[in-house]
Amino acid sequence: MKFVDEAEIRVEAGDGGNGCVSFRREKYIPRGGPDGGDGGDGGDVWLRADENLNTLIDYRFERFHRAERGQNGMSKNCTGKRGQDLEVAVPIGTRAKDVDTGEVIGDMTRHGERLLVAKGGFHGLGNTRFKSSTNRAPRQKTNGTPGEIRPLLLELMLLADVGLLGLPNAGKSTFIRSVSAAKPKVADYPFTTLVPNLGVVRPAAHHSFVIADIPGLIEGAAEGAGLGIQFLKHLERCGLLLHLVDLAPFDQTDPAEQAQVIVHELEKYSPKLAEKPRWLVLNKTDLLSPEEIAEQREKIVKALDWTGPVYEISALQGNARDQLVYEIMQYLESLPKETEAVAEEPEMVEFKWDDYHDRELENAQENDADDDEEDDDDDHDVEVIYTKE
Ligand SMILES: Nc1nc2c(ncn2[C@@H]2O[C@H](COP(=O)(O)OP(=O)(O)OP(=O)(O)O)[C@@H](O)[C@H]2O)c(=O)[nH]1
Ligand SMILES: [Mg+2]
Incomplete structure (x- = not known):
């Protein structure tokens, strides 16, 4: 088998599924409230150390690794399914580096060890989430955020004493x-x-x-x-x-x-x-x-x-x-036994979207206060007349 100790791949986490705008429509229930569900989160991409591998040659030919996208939200408050994670098997001794920043994301030193290399996108929110006392028929929703995309350099370093x-x-x-x-x-x-x-x-x-x-x-x-x-x-x-x-x-x-x-x-x-x-x-x-x-x-x-x-x-x-x-x-x-300083917990990739939902909901509430009339117009059958000043 050919020995290859370096390969560049691109990992793409799944995008988050979008939220859904939908209203309950049933016989005898006029003006049912919002019932659009949230999307599902996008799948993550992980590296997994596998003792049965000893070369990175496969990754010379197979460069793109994509996790599944989260499903969009659906009506009747159905939440979209989470996208499936993708595991990329690498030999023990592989080091993963971010090509753009040169940052070492982690070293794979034990069989079965997993390392998160691209975080899936966050799910979008369905319109149900935007319901408030002042806005009972929200038409807002948010889209899922994109999954992380990273060019990765895999370097195999033999583990020898x-x-x-x-x-x-x-x-x-x-x-x-x-x-x-x-x-x-x-x-x-x-x-x-x-x-x-x-x-x-x-x-x-x-x-x-x-x-x-x-x-x-x-x-x-x-x-x-x-x-x-x-x-x-x-x-x-x-x-x-x-x-x-x-x-x-x-x-x-x-x-x-x-x-x-x-x-x-x-x-x-x-x-x-x-x-x-x-x-x-x-x-x-x-x-x-x-x-x-x-x-x-x-x-x-x-x-x-x-x-x-x-x-x-x-x-x-x-x-x-x-x-x-x-x-x-x-x-x-x-020699002192190498203390297992290697993090037990997989190293987390910085996650940019942590406050994404809070921000969106806050914005929506602020907007509600501003344009109450506009949003409520079909709820209360109020005709809004825009006057020119
Ligand atoms: N007489 C003698 N010859 C040796 C000894 N060790 C190696 N050789 C010879 O030296 C030559 C080179 O040996 P290798 O083991 O291939 O050397 P290497 O360091 O692996 O060389 P590279 O793979 O080219 O870097 C061979 O012809 C060996 O037989 C030794 O202890 N005594
Ligand atoms: Mg030799």
């Missing part, structure tokens, strides 16, 4: 293959990996974490070189980054310089990401002698001014790999 960073060919995919059941392609040319891969690592019974392998970065990635930095966003939710450095690059480049490139690109992309806990993992130790490894290690640590943890492994042969995996597990388990 550990993210792998490194130049192409550093051995990221080899590493994830050897520690998890994921089987991304491995080859001795750059940009073998074109889309992120996730693997579940189980260092011990009942202990596991998720690791994400993303395409390699190169110098100038922040400006779009190579595959660019579009995949770095998948690392934003990781608790730990592993920076893999190839100790024996086939093109004889200097590992220390190459390591600096990654750190620069990371800082350019996001200072926040650059500050995330990061471990340095020197890979391909099987190709060097212990002295060469020590020498390289010293150069890299100096070049990066590195004070954090350093590991030396061979992703291919497994040297020291299990120790690293075990320490990752211990580290992740020592």
